Amino acid sequence: MTLVKMLIQSYEDNTFSTKGAGKYTVFLNPESFTHTFEVAYDKTETQGQSGATAKFKAMGDEQVSFDLMFDGTGAVVGTVIDVDTEVKKLRSVTLDYQGKLHSPYYLQLSWGTLLFNCHLTKFDVSYTLFRPDGSPLRAKVSLTFVGFTDTATKAKQADNQSSDLTHHHYVQAGDTLPLLCHRIYGHSRYYLAVAAHNQLINFRRLEPGKLLQFPPLV
Known part of the structure; x- marks a missing residue:
């Protein structure tokens, strides 16, 4: 070696x-x-x-x-x-x-x-x-x-809502993927990419308690 x-x-x-x-x-x-x-x-x-x-x-x-x-x-x-x-x-x-x-x-x-x-x-x-x-x-x-x-x-590390950092979220009752994407990224259009990242079969019905990962925007 x-x-x-x-x-x-x-x-x-x-x-x-x-x-x-x-x-x-x-x-x-x-x-x-x-x-x-x-x-x-x-x-x-x-x-x-x-x-x-x-x-x-x-x-x-x-x-x-x-x-x-x-x-x-x-x-x-x-x-x-x-x-x-x-x-x-x-x-x-x-x-x-x-x-x-x-x-x-x-x-x-x-x-x-x-x-x-x-x-x-x-x-x-x-x-x-x-x-x-x-x-x-x-x-x-x-x-x-x-x-x-x-x-x-x-500043990015201190801001938990910064879109260029990885976020984790436990699904709660009433959560939808477009709404969560809008909250984290400022726009709901990323919901399909997040669904694919988390290998969600049915992103319209999120299971409460499931941990979702929201990757950073590039």
């Missing part, structure tokens, strides 16, 4: 459509990574209650973090690298300020099933072995990335 290395690709725009000048293929794949999801709640206390009531506020930041190892002795993979040069290459892609963007690059991590659009929030370097002249032979770089979603996509 071919070894696939993690790729960190830079982008110049927040829609991740224009690639930046830099990309970085890691020297050694991380041994592990942490993918963190958060949900934010407001806690309000009412006089007389024994505790606070948690109320949903927003979906919190999604984060990915991992360590990258650099070895310039050749003992790990048989390839001798200049550790300081490699760390600077990684930094130029992930951390350095880009004058044209007025910020560092937008980044996309890709490795196996991981595909993560993000910004770098932490770049922590630990040097552990040195040549006699003081130049580094080994280093560990600890990286933390926070997920990034552009404003338009966030």
